[in-house]
Amino acid sequence: GENVEQHPSTLSVQEGDSAVIKCTYSDSASNYFPWYKQELGKRPQLIIDIRSNVGEKKDQRIAVTLNKTAKHFSLHITETQPEDSAVYFCAASDANAGKSTFGDGTTLTVKP
Amino acid sequence: ETGVTQTPRHLVMGMTNKKSLKCEQHLGHNAMYWYKQSAKKPLELMFVYNFKEQTENNSVPSRFSPECPNSSHLFLHLHTLQPEDSALYLCASSSKGTGGETQYFGPGTRLLVL
Numbered sequence: 001g002e003n004v005e006q007h008p009s010t011l012s013v014q015e016g017d018s019a020v021i022k023c024t025y026s027d028s029a030s031n032y033f034p035w036y037k038q039e040l041g042k043r044p045q046l047i048i049d050i051r052s053n054v055g056e057k058k059d060q061r062i063a064v065t066l067n068k069t070a071k072h073f074s075l076h077i078t079e080t081q082p083e084d085s086a087v088y089f090c091a092a093s094d095a096n097a098g099k100s101t102f103g104d105g106t107t108l109t110v111k112p
Numbered sequence: 113e114t115g116v117t118q119t120p121r122h123l124v125m126g127m128t129n130k131k132s133l134k135c136e137q138h139l140g141h142n143a144m145y146w147y148k149q150s151a152k153k154p155l156e157l158m159f160v161y162n163f164k165e166q167t168e169n170n171s172v173p174s175r176f177s178p179e180c181p182n183s184s185h186l187f188l189h190l191h192t193l194q195p196e197d198s199a200l201y202l203c204a205s206s207s208k209g210t211g212g213e214t215q216y217f218g219p220g221t222r223l224l225v226l
Binding site: 031032034036042043044045046049051087089093094099100101102104105 | 116145153154155157160168202212213214215216217218219220
């Protein structure tokens with residue numbers, strides 16, 4: 001089955017700096033890669049996703065890049081703000097598998 | 113948010129009790145999921161239901177028994193749980209369980225087993 005590794009497990013940055021979280025996956029059949037943000041005491045929510053036919057996707061201060069050959073994808077947050085502090089989960093899924101495999105999460109802390 | 117709701121939000125039970133968790137989605141989705149979230153394993157898939165049929169059981173102990181009477185409702189029946197089962201139980205739904213679409217999560221049930 002699919003195996004997703006996420007790094008780092010914790011990340012602390014100064015407000016205004018950039019943050020990068022990386023994930024690797026094992027199953028070359030995976031073709032959908034969402035990122036979820038979970039604020040303290042709240043439910044995980046999708047913030048951005050990318051499909052395997054695209055190399056990069058941006059939405060304001062967040063972007064995701066995908067390298068299918070190397071089987072890794074990354075979340076980039078620019079101009080970080082304290083409200084970006086949360087746990088971020090990456091996931092990989094194969095449209096035929098019927099499920100997503102999640103990474104173990106990254107706790108991001110943005111210091112004012 | 114009212115897309116995916118879960119009740120109860122908090123539950124304390126003894127090891128000999130029987131209780132049920134309920135999840136309801138109002139998004140017209142056909143797939144529903146149960147996840148366990150703990151410090152040990154942040155998002156651990158338990159069960160997947162697709163059009164009311166169970167399509168995934170991720171080696172979950174039999175003391176957890178899911179039920180999906182229709183595409184909008186999902187239950188998790190609990191009996192003779194262990195203290196290590198204490199965790200946040202998250203329900204999620206998606207348009208169809210093909211793996212290639214966004215999952216919408218409920219707020220979770222915080223379970224404590226004494």
